[in-house]
Amino acid sequence: MAGPKRLTQHDIAKLAGVSQATVSLVLNGAPTALARIPQETRERVQHVIRTTGYVADPIARRMAKGLNRILGVFTYEPAFPSEQADFFTPFLLGIEEEAQAQNYDLLLLTGAGVGKDRKIFADGNRLRIADGCLVLGREFDRAELKRLVLGDYPFVAIGRREDAGEPVPYVGGDYTSGTRALVEKARGLGHEKLAYIGPSGPAESIADRWNGFSAAARDGAEPVLHIDAVDRPAGEILDALFASGATAAFFVELADAVRVEVAARERGLSLPGDFSAVVLGSHIRAERSHVQFTSFNIPREEMGRQATAMLVRRIEGAAPVEQILLTCEPVEGETLGPAKKRT
Amino acid sequence: MAGPKRLTQHDIAKLAGVSQATVSLVLNGAPTALARIPQETRERVQHVIRTTGYVADPIARRMAKGLNRILGVFTYEPAFPSEQADFFTPFLLGIEEEAQAQNYDLLLLTGAGVGKDRKIFADGNRLRIADGCLVLGREFDRAELKRLVLGDYPFVAIGRREDAGEPVPYVGGDYTSGTRALVEKARGLGHEKLAYIGPSGPAESIADRWNGFSAAARDGAEPVLHIDAVDRPAGEILDALFASGATAAFFVELADAVRVEVAARERGLSLPGDFSAVVLGSHIRAERSHVQFTSFNIPREEMGRQATAMLVRRIEGAAPVEQILLTCEPVEGETLGPAKKRT
């Protein structure tokens, strides 16, 4: 059933003419213990290890000591499918980088459920193979999050998360401030009637954008339109936009902005001449559109890096819960201009 | 962080007034063993389990069973940095999908060396943490491959590999046939003088394309130009192309084809009117060019899936070495047309 059986420390011990305990000590004994094993013996053991390619079984290691220098990465959606890949890849890049720097390996938890129905705590919960775990995904299962928070397994979320019983450790992007800055910029350019186009789900990332928008809009500008449904035809959105008298439109999704821009162009309108458009987040694939939208940047790689560092801190030092929001720098772009006077 | 110590079967046993073994049996004993535990006892145990919320520690479980259900993924280049991401992502997608289906987790080996200097057997090598391993990358280190093949650690390469001491288990793309088909198609359109533009390294993927090209070209068409160096200016390549009298150019790298096409357009030439161009492989990011080149598709996702399945077979059943080449379907494109008569 099981393929060729693994080498064990016992095998190494026999080959080196020592005991299993000695092999373990050579491998990772405390300095005080190591000092009592002469150079000669250590080298003999090391040599056998090197020639056989022996590596300690992570499961056993974790069993005995509780740590194995492996970080789990759990994604609520499969990480690589092409629609998702562009979303997850930058995070993974940052994570991989930092993990390597900290000398941890990454265990990609494929989850038990198929496709969309992933659950952390599904069958036999393999989570604990790793020393700790990063959790990412657009939508979190609140019940699972709560269970995680209340448990004693170290984890860090990527993306801001509301308290779930207790505060959730996370590294997120400061969408609220990013959005507010853009709204203020628009106001500075004379925009007084603003449209908000995007979903309004319970997800924190969505809520933050909306909060930033409405907070900034309230004092100075006027939100005149809020289109929730995103599957509406671009032409319809455009119509609503003009009917409302808005001079600037804030899009949560780049895709919507692109669609609306295309529709506008077809009508002979241009941005930002006829109206301004702002996207609340960085473009995943900028090259798909030839328009460089005004927006803010989401520092995904940096989020991955910092989340990883935070997780390691929690694993190694039982650090207190931290919550970090990274600044989302504005992206100048070319779709936000002075407000056009309408009649 | 603070939490009561994890419950163990021992705790459950005490609460239910039975032994640890009984708890384990109730939880997942063989039917024959279960038959000997009366309903009443089972219910008592189940009740305690339910009220305490006990869940078996998956680590200990795997430890006892002897299987980790972890697949390693080793890449010869870091997988996520953006230049590489487009290359690796489709493979990873397939791998993740199949791993999930087979209920394995993925261990991404971040590699010891940073950047280009990755080695599988670098010391501190954590390869064997996993039950088996997938190896991918454009260029393999032959010495390492040999060591892998001769060892008894289950692995599967992605991409065809020459024997290295013994046959290498792999799942690759059939570039030879893919290339041959395209050459034959060109011949059918009247192309008799063909150019081959691309490197000719030792890598199997490169060799296969060249073999397919020269085999197909030999009977019917005539290879009249072979440009190895790829860093030459596009204009120069174009000059050489015309000087040779070739009516169709076969590019190994999409990037070269794009450059040459741009240069041609600048000279007022058009494809496939003035000459035909064929790319030997699928476009990683087609949208970067507005020209849809005639080429063949590399089924990267499927390669990932099948390689994963093959690896699982080897791990679980010690299956014999398999070598699979997947068909690379032609991509019609718009750059291959009838040969133009030259003077």
Place this chain on the structure above:
DNA sequence: ATTAGCTGCTAATGCGCATTAGCAGTCAAG
């Protein structure tokens, strides 16, 4: 000569579970 201290190792134990051998009791058949 005894003690104390050091060196170079190893035996033993436990992590939480799965699994097997087997014990004590009951009951029916011979």
Place this chain on the structure above:
DNA sequence: CTTGACTGCTAATGCGCATTAGCAGCTAAT
């Protein structure tokens, strides 16, 4: 009243490792 079969459970072991206690042999100091 003995044997055998069956019932209802438990003790014991091992998975591969980390870790601790401690043993035997030696030297230096008292």
